[in-house]
Amino acid sequence: MQPDPSERAPCNGLTSLQPTLPSADYWHADAYRRDLDAIWYRSWLMVCREADIAEPLAFRTVRIGSQEIVMLRDETGALRAFHNTCRHRGSQLSQESAERLKARLLTCPYHAWSYSLRGDLVRVASKSLPEGFDKADYTLYRLALSVWRGFVFVNLAEHPDGSAESSFDRASGDLSNWPLESLVTGHRLTKVMNCNWKIFWENFNECLHCPGVHKDLSRLVPIYGRGLMARHDDPEWARHADNDAPEFSGRLRAGAETWSRDGHAHGPVFSGLTPAERAAGRARPSGSVQNAFGR
Ligand code: FES
Incomplete structure (x- = not known):
């Protein structure tokens, strides 16, 4: 089999020695704060x-860095996101991770300030309010929220760039024929x-550790057993360019049809997949685009 012309690319590997990040970037509080500000507090996050949060009054909370966020569906069906923080003295509004509100209000458990599901302050418990106090000045801090095909994203930036979809890497592929809108959560795994x-992302993006740490995975994806993730990670790839064996091409082992532990599909296959997509589990594309199912 002739290699695809797109596979006539240079090796993905380093061509010169590159320094790693300074160790303080992994443990110093200032570095972490910088990461939060530069990346996590200005990116669209799913x-x-x-x-x-399908029904009106349903909500979920999530923590991003040091920030507590609440996402909810208001009584009109609109999705909204706020900092989960009361404007009075900063108490956490909801301490539950997921539930359904009992009223059309978010009420602070500390001194009972209440907010509409649009984030407007509508009630304060104090009998005497200082002159000049205007509820309109104390709305919840609203966050940008964007929905893409059933996935809810928030962005903590005051003026985020575009929508969640506009931030996707187009080279990662077109999923227009995947029924993403109709998917429901069947299982939730938290790690x-x-x-x-x-550390996690660096580990995720290399497979030097695979032969020793992920023996089952390396049997399923034989090229991992060579400490490589794709054909072009091999400095000698051109010598094997015509070799379609799994350990060179990146295909799954013979007989495996998907990236499950035993190599078999355990759920219904999306009916609209193209032949190329059906084969995707068996033939890893060249380059370093990550598989949506794991590595
Ligand atoms: S902190 Fe929320 S009402 Fe006082």
Whole structure:
């Protein structure tokens, strides 16, 4: 089989020695604060599915860095996001991670200031209010919210760039024939990683550790057993350019049809997949685009 012309690209690997980040970037509080401001507080972040807050008055909370966020569906069906922080003395408004409000108000548990589901302050418990106090000055801090095909994103920036969709990497592929809107959450797995976030992403983007750490995965994806993630990670890839064996092409092992532990599909396959997409589990594309299902 002749290699695809797009595979006639240079090796993905380093061509010169590159320094790693200074160690303080992984543990110093100032570095973490810089990461939050530069990346996490100005990027569109997926926080839940629309179906997770399907009914009016349903809400979820999430923590991003040091910020508590509440997403809710108001009585008109509109989705909204706010800092989960009361404007009086900063108490946490909702301490539950997911529930349904009992009234059309968000009421602070500390001194009972109440906010409409649009974030407007509508009631304060104090009998005497200082002159000049205007409820309109104490709305909840609203956050940008964007929905893309059933996925809910928020952005903590005051003036975010574009929508969530506009921030996607187009090279990652077109999922227009995937029924993303109709998906529902079937299982939720939460992992807490006791490391700086960059450690995780650096690990995710390399497979040097795969042969020793992920033996089952390396059997399923034989090229991982060579410490590589894709054909072009191999400095000698051109010598094997015609070799379609899994350990060179990045395909799954013979007989495997998807990236599950045993290599078999355990759920219905999306009916609208193209032949190329059906084969995607078996033939990893060249380059370093990440598979949506794991690595
Ligand atoms: S802190 Fe919320 S009402 Fe006082």
